[in-house]
Amino acid sequence: MRLPETQLALLEAASATETKTVAQLAEALGEDPAAVTRAAFELETEGLVAVEEHVAEEVAVTEEGDRYRDDGLPEVRLYRAAVDAGADEEPVELGRLLGSAALDGPEVDIALSNFARKGYGHIDSGKVDAAPDPTHDPNADPEAEALDAIANDNAGYLDAEVLDRLESRGLIERTETTVRSVTLTDDGVTALMEGIETAETVGAVTPELLASGEWEDVEFAEYNVEADAEPVNGGKEHILRQTANRVKDVLVGMGFQEMEGPHADADFWINDCLFMPQDHPARTHWDRFALDVPGMDELPADLVERVEDAHRNGVGSEGDGYHSPWDEDFARAVALRGHTTSLSMRYLSGHAVGDLEPPQRYFSVEKVYRNDTLDPTHLLEFYQIEGWVMAEDLSVRDLMGTFTEFYEQFGITDLQFKPHYNPYTEPSFELFGEHPETGELIEIGNSGIFREEVLSPLGVDCDVMAWGLALERLLMLMYGFEDIRDVHGTLCDLELLRDVEVVQ
The missing domain is CATH 1.10.10.10 (Winged helix-like DNA-binding domain superfamily/Winged helix DNA-binding domain)
Structure with a gap:
């Protein structure tokens, strides 16, 4: 032989x-x-x-997991810092604890998202309340112990739920x-x-x-076609980007043009032009990300004057304004935009592309930033589908019809509308859709007809209907995701992103 x-x-x-x-x-x-x-x-x-x-x-164990083995899990470090600061007896400002816990960047979000989950305490209104007797002993945290066991090749006895959690956090690879x-x-x-x-x-x-x-x-030599080949994970467009591009195609097909503008902008464009009072809770440091940079000088003086007058005195014979403080320095302060309506204000005022004559349709699909509490439907940054239509004699039915046509393109036909209050639109309503897996109603957007106090200072003398929709919430309705952190962020599920089937 x-x-x-x-x-x-x-x-x-x-x-x-x-x-x-x-x-x-x-x-x-x-x-x-x-x-x-x-x-x-x-x-x-x-x-x-x-x-x-x-x-x-x-x-x-991944590189991040090895780092946490040396430094400690972010949520455990936060708990220890909180106890040292007396938060087990009286709530302590979160900002006081970050330095002593050596938390910065993405680790802050990770600590916040896991702190309450493990029973280490609660975080409310920026204050940390540490549990005197936490569900898990921080000195014997199950996830920390599991990381050590895996690093020492003793993973065989570990609970599958703990492994799943470590994998979802990107701390281990299976x-x-x-x-x-x-x-x-x-x-x-x-x-x-x-x-x-x-x-x-x-x-x-x-x-x-x-x-x-x-x-x-x-x-x-004979070839065996059944022999294993090396797995190759090729490049792939992210499911969020796929959907964003599809949204753009749909809106362009409906006659809209795309807006562009800065992510960091003056509070004037982000909020003042929207007739948001400067003492509104959403304009405090708890909800916005202010930047430590000089204020923006390049603001149109005549528009600043008209917007200030609308805040102080209102618009029209029946307008009354807010009678609240209005500070031009605050209006010029720079922050990360909390909504892409700042782009709408730039375009409607003529500051972006010159004066616009009705009818006009514009949209954007861009990232916005909010200091929200992390949960399955909220992140610190997400994508907003902004849009507006400028025309004569617009009504709420025009707005509802636009949403019906738009969402039908994605197979969503069970929209529900709920009246709502906004400082900048009247009438206003929120949109809801039914989650395909849980049957729960998910808020997917906010909308309305811009008030005269918004349009008059901008020099617009016809109706403008506008909306802000959440791209990630659209994904939840299309694909059945229950947690948007699976789609992007530090805890995203890479296998899910590789394997998810594209919905046409």
Whole structure:
């Protein structure tokens, strides 16, 4: 009998009494595991070896998980800092604890999202209330102990729920691999006893083989199409970007043009032009991200004057204004936009593309930033679908009809509308859609007809209906996601993003 060199070496390394894995045989032979796997399948076809398969799970700590093993989990560090500051007796400002807990950047969000979940306490209105007797002992946190066990190759006894949580947090990686074991058969033993010669094999036809005529005398290697190939995760457009692009296509098809503008803008464009009083709770540091930079000088002086007058005195004979403080320095202060309506104000005022004559339709699908409490439907940054229509004699029915046409393009036909109050629109209403998995009503947007106090200072003398819709909430209704943190952010599910089926 003649066999290729790799097959013969494998046959000699295999045992009739001891099962050996392909990995063990490859290491012993100094061969590539893929080559050994191919040789094993070929020998199995000849009846010389038996190949058994089983699926094994490998668990490894990620770089972020290793860092938390050294520094401690963010939520545990926050709890310890809170207890040291006396938050187990009286609530303490969150800002006081971040430094002593060594928390900054994304770790702040991670600590906040896991603090209450583990029973370490509650965070309300920016204050931390630490539990005197927490559900989990911070010195024996199950997730921290699990990270240590995995790092020490003792993951076998760990609870599956803990592993799932660590994986969702990106602290461990779990991979399923097919483990193949090889055992020598009786025919294999007999063949070795009788003697086997090495046969030189060729894996591919080359120009040299053809030119020399040697191809007629060589033995070609057989290929096993069932052998495993190395998994390749190619690049893929993020599901959120796919949906954003589709939203843009739909709105352009409905006759809208796209707006552009800065993410960091003057509070004047973000809130003052919207007739939002400067002492409104949403304009405090608890809800907005103010930037420590000089105020914006490039504001149109005449528009600033008209907006200030609307705030102080109202608009029209029956207007009364707010009679609340109005500070031009505050209006010029720069912050991350909490909504893309700042773009609408720039365009409606003529500041962005010049004066606009009705009818006009504009939209944007851009990121906004809010200091919200993290939960399955709220993030600190998300995408808003902003839009407005400028025309004569618009009504709420025009607005409702626009939403009906828009959401039908995504297979959503069960919209519900609820009256609402906004400082900048009247009438106003919120939109709700039914979650396809839970049946729960999900708020998906806010809308209304801009008030005269908004439009008059901008120089607009016709109706403007406007809205702000949440792109991530649209995704929840389309795909059945229950937690938008699965889609993007520090806890996103990479396997879900790789495998999710695109909805047309």
